[in-house]
Amino acid sequence: MAKTTPAETGGGTGPERRPGSRRRRFVVAAVLVLLALNVLAAGGVLWLRTSVPTVAGTVDGLAGLTKPASVTRDSRGVLYITAESPEDASFALGFAHAQDRLWQMEMTRRIGSGRLAEVVGEAGLPVDRMLRTLGLYRLAEANLDRLSPAARAHVEAYAAGVNGYLDTRSGALPPEFVLLGHSPEPWRPADTLVWGRLMSLQLAGNWFGEILRARMLKAGLTRADLDILWAERPQPPRAGADAASPAVDPDGAFALLDAGRLDRIAAALPEVLAPRLASNVWILDGSRTPTGKPVLAGDPHLGFTDPGLWSLARIEAPGYRRVGAFVPGVPFLLLGHNGRIAWSMTTTTSDTQDLFVEKLDPDDPGRYLTPDGSAAFATRTETLRAGDRTLELTVRATRHGPVVSDVMESAADAAAAGTVLALASPVLMADDDTAEALFRMGEATGADDFVAALRGFHAPQQNVAFADVDGRLGIVSAGRVPVRVGDGFLPSQGWTGTQDWRGWLPFEALPKLRDPASGAIVNANNRVWPSEQDRFFGREPDAPYRADRIAERLADADGSVEAMAALQRDTRSGYARDLVPVLLPLVAGRAPDKATRAALTLLRLWDGDMAAGRPEPVIFAAWTAALHERLLADDLGGLLRGYHRIRAATLLRILLHEPGWCDDRRTATIENCADIVAGSLSEAMAAMTRRFGEDVAKWRWGDAHQAVFEHRIWSRLPVIGGFLQRRAVTGGGDYTVSRGSWTWGDSERPVFPHNHGASYRAVYDLADLERSRFAAALGASGNLFSPYFGSWQGDWTAGRSFTIPADPDDDTARLSLRP
Structure with a gap:
């Protein structure tokens, strides 16, 4: 009979037992660690859920509020604000925007002020260098002093509302703040105004094109080649290779630019300033609608982001009504109606920016040449911070504008090259009154008042379409357009004065149309100026396919709100x-x-139908x-x-x-x-x-073509980012009314990511503005734990819309604000 060992009987502590024991101890420890992590994760999630703001109840002791106001969210999270004064209504809007979109507002003001690296670290420095060079925040601060007392009161009340939320909030900050370990500073009125400057640069990005075309010429292409690459519509070759060239040949400027230097400048251009140009708008007058009053349809096209750009709201105070699309951070209605007049906008695609090549003084490269001799740069020092690092940035400006080439090279490098590049743009003018114009547009009671307000709409140039309850309608390409020799298609000579701007085109000379005999107005970024005026407006209107399709459909449309909403969903190319x-x-x-x-x-x-199911x-x-x-x-x-x-x-x-x-x-x-x-x-x-x-x-097109909404944080996270990134199956293409612009060359799903289109759609019925219909992408809140995080997305994806009537469909989420 064989002898039994302790290991075989399960007893003892001999060496034969130790490996199994270790394995068991490891498994037990691993399980305990996983359980602990799950508990921590669960606790963390529960804690992060406290970042969802309280939307029902009462908040007392709010400094800056003069009388009680209320914020109600309907079932979709649309804001309903009532107050006893317009200024208190703006306070309540600031409070509500901070509840719903605090991270978005923080990023916007950080980018606009050139302080992004303080939050995201070194990766934000390229953006900060360019934005500090452009000086947008300084300009926003100057704008504040130009506002009328009435407009300034709204901006200051809105800032007080944001800070009222920051002072009274409890629980965790939104998840993005937690992830980056950042807390927001109090909101300043200039934080509101910098948004307009930033958006203006994005909607008038011709300088990106100038650099690209200069690089193409350096790579061996000709002016005739550029004519083809930027052709407006199919046509035979023009007689003479330089038939479309500017009247003043800029080769003197171009010859001074080095290809490698242009490449470095292009690499230094921040993506946040890249052009985002498109939109549709059309109006039918009362002779072409069932009600005898105009119908206006508008859908701005922008790059898709998460959160979306728009906040939908209805604001009521004595003598004050604003309904439609607001931007978090701004109290003025951007697109919508005020009970008397409705409006929307499209980008004019005009050329209102020029890069000037400035020659440095060969005897003193710290100065530059002008038609009147050598001149000193205007200079200032900006302090940038990224983590523990502090950097000093010397910003130079010429008589044309800030020296943008300094962003990617030192003064010594510029001296060796003998030139710098300066940017001229209406966006960079200290006397810009666009914020005031937006306020006055909202105050207008009819078409004449509205057009008068547009005189102060300086940048970016936009086609602003409007209709009022009296049956008047029109469109004005409002904005400052430089009067120049040539067309600004390529960088210009800065030292001779021959290509200097001669002022602005008078408001009376801007393209406009009032109460047309045809009873219809249509614009989809197509040409709004005669071809002989190209030297003023530029050479880049969009191909007229969308405008042509809208006109084709309107020819036999019944003019109803429902028919106009259906046209916004049209995918025929x-x-x-x-x-x-x-x-x-x-x-x-x-x-x-x-x-x-x-x-x-x-x-x-x-x-030609680019429907998602085809x-x-x-x-x-x-x-x-x-x-x-x-x-x-x-x-x-x-x-x-x-x-x-x-x-x-x-x-x-x-x-x-x-x-x-x-x-x-x-x-x-x-x-x-x-x-x-x-x-x-x-x-x-x-x-x-x-x-x-x-x-x-x-x-199926919808399997290959999906709207992709990029989040600045979540979309960049490994593994989890794919789960958090929001997408939607969509139809359309670059030239369809329902804009479905896509990029290619991406190996990941979808094959043709839809990244630019109508993030907001509205149809305004001037017979009864309560019947106006709205849709917007994503949701009212940017907080992924909020019940309003994706509250609009189902309607937007399906092409449905909804009204924003006087009374919300659900008033249980009602928050009372008290002084």
């Missing part, structure tokens, strides 16, 4: 209807596989993206991504009139357009079949 018939003959007999033949059959029968938009988008790459990559190289947008007129002009562009200069073979078009189709089909399968009829 005139661009596709123009381009597909050009592409198909070039691939005749070049469809070797079943999937490609099926795709071409679908396109032949397609009406397969044809997938084929069209993939084909045009591949074609764009093949046509331009050999000419633009690394600059193609900066050019990025697939421009309808450029592709059509090349295929119809400029076959030389179809040859790929990187190959020994001379390709024709049929070769390039067929090759791009093969490339597109291969990529899409890998992604969506061989059965082309089952492809």
Whole structure:
């Protein structure tokens, strides 16, 4: 009989037992750690949920509030504010905005003031350097002193409301603050005004284009090439290569710029200032509506962000009503109605910014040359902070504006180059009165008052459309437009004076239209000025596809609110209807596989509708993206991504009139357009079949094309960021009324991320403004723990809209504010 060991009987503590014991102890310890982490996580989540503000009850002792006011949130989180004075209403709006969008407001003022790095660290320094150089916050502070007493009272009351919330809040700050270990400072009135300066730069970003075009010329392209790359609509080649060049040739300035230096300047341009240009607006007068009164429809197009830009609210005080889209941080109504008049805006796409190449004084590079001799730079010192680091930034300015090239090079580097670049822009004028104009637009009781208010709307230039309850309507391209020699398409000479601005175009000379005989006004960023005035307004109006489609639909529309809301959802692409018939003959007999033949059959029968449930938009988008790459990559190289947008007129002009562009200069073979078009189709089909399968009829545009809302923090987090990033299946394309602009070249889902479009839609019924309809992306709150975090998204994604009537559909979330 064999002897039994302690290990076999389960007794004893010999060495044979230790490995299992260690494993058990490790498992037990791991389980305990996981349980502890879960408990901590659960506790952390519970604590973070205390960041959701109290929206019912009473808050007493609010400094700056003169009489009681109330903030009610309806079932969607739309704000209903009532107060006994307009100023107290703005106080309540500031309080509510701070409750819903504190992190968004903090980021906006930090970016605008050039203090982002104090929150996010070194990564924020490039933004801070540029914003301090531009001096937006200093300009905002100067604007405060220019406001009328009435407008200033609203700005100050709003700031008091924000601070009233900061002083009385309890619990955790919103999660973004917690993650970064940051607490907000009190709100200042200038924090409100800097938003307008920042948005103005984003809506008038021509200087980005000037640098890109200068880099293209340095890379070997010609002026005639730029004519094609920025073609407005398909047309034959112009007679003479320089027919569209400015009257004064800027080659004297261009010759002084080094390609590498231009590259470095381009790399230093912050993404937060990149152009974001688009929107739709149209109006029908009473002769074309069922009610006999105008209907106005508007949907501004901007880059999609999380939180969204807009806050929807209805504000009531004696003699004061504001209903529509506000921006967190600002008390003035941006888009909406005041009970008497409704308005919306589109970007004019005019050129109101110029980069001036300034020659340095060869005898003293600390000075620069002017037509009157050598001049000293205006200088100031800015102190930047990032964590424990403190940096001193010397900001220089010339007679044209701030020296933006100093952001990426030292004064010694600039002296070696012999030049600097200065930016001239109406946005950078100290006497800008746009904030005052926004206030006065809200005060207007009719069309004449409204137009008078627009005289002070200085920057950015916008097409401001309006209609009033008396049946009047109009549109004014309001804003400061420089009178210049040439068109500002490329950097200008700063030292000769020949390309200096000669002042501003008079308000009376700006494009405008009042009460047209046709009974309709339409603008979708298309040209609003005669071609002979290009030297004033620039060369970059959008292709007229959206405007044409709106006019086409309005021709037989019944003019009802419902019909106008349906038109805002239209996804028919005139661009596709123009381009597909050009592409198909070039691939005749070049469809070797079943999937490609099926795709071409679908396109032949397609009406251009880029609805989310259709397969044809997938084929069209993939084909045009591949074609764009093949046509331009050999000419633009690394600059193609900066050019990025697939421009309808450029592709059509090349295929119809400029076959030389179809040859790929990187190959020994001379390709024709049929070769390039067929090759791009093969490339597109291969990529899409890998992604969506061989059965082309089952492809869906909504699987490839989804709205992606970028959050400055959550979208950058590994693993968890993908779960927190908000997306929505959408239709449309770059040239559809329901704007679905997308980027390509991203290997992650979706294939064609929809990143620019209508984040807000509204239709205003001037017969009864209570019947006006609204929709906005995402939700009322930016706090991911709030019940209002995604409260609008379902309606926005489905194309539905809702009213904001006098009384909310739910008044249980009612907060009383008391002095």
